[in-house]
Amino acid sequence: MPRPSLEFFSALDNPCTTQTHYRAWVIWRNPGLRVVDFTRVRDAERVNARELFGESLAAPTDLARQILNSETATGATKVFTTTVGADGPGAAPLQTLSEEDREKLREQLKRATSLDEISRIQRALRGGAAAL
Template sequence: MKLTADLISNSPTYINAIKDRELNLSDNNIAVIENLGATRDLNDSLNLCHNCIRILGNFPTLARLKCLYLADNRIAAVERDLSQFLPNLHTLVLSNNDVGDLVDLEPLRLFDSLEILSLVNNPVVSKTNARLWCIWRLSSSLRVLDFERVTLAERQEAKRLFETKDGAYTDLANSILSVKSSAPAPTANTFEPGEGLDLAASSKEKTAEELQKEQSIAELKAKIRDEMAKVEAMEEFI
């Protein structure tokens, strides 16, 4: 299904369990991210789970967006300049996708505020030292990876593996970076927020299947919330 302004305006928007304003575009067989300027950047969270998206990209500037849920898609690549359009992204859930190589995650290192990342059930997590690479190479703000708190010991081990004493990359790091990325070139965005589209608040009757999938997402968010609480408690103790 094409992600149109009509689909966006007819999809439910609500305050979710973590008190964010969320737009739910899950389970629509969406293949390409487009036309999200029609949201007018009014949402803290965007739920695109259970679709057929292959490339994470083609966003307009959404400065308000903090949480992006993309579990159960077919994402294999991340647009190189994604961070320019989602400058305040805090949580990115890519569970059950097709990211295959560590180098395909390179665009994520440009996010200044990314604290929570899930790559569960992607081929990339089976790569040797995948977790340590993500801790070393991706956003320095990363605090929870695959629903496990990033520890100081892991940061130290990651630095030992991938960085020499004088700050240069090790041979292992260079070998990972030498793999050709499948990330696409930047693409033009279809809309920017505020282009004059009137979005009416809408609601639709939920089927049992939709309710079950919403419950699955709610459990995922609860898990994220619990992990963040553990991190905050640990920081207070320290």
């Protein structure tokens, strides 16, 4: 359901964020958003969202209609579905990291520039999944 006054939205570490068009869908459904997942919404993203899903809810594209029909048929919580592994969505199978790989991840962590990148590296270090 659109929230006209919603300006900041984050679903980091939520499996829905791995879905195709996730960010564009959130922007299209909530036109007042200024920040999604700690990243500012750009005008180009708004244009892209309108191209993908239509100018408004009153005139959705086929793709938007398909997703909207999924919402009404299965409930909004099941629009975006994923398979979640032990370490979260899209994680590599668990395996033991060598000390060399762990050191590489630690170095990447020191150079990380976004919260998403830091979160991914920390999960890899904790879970032993190779995310190099």
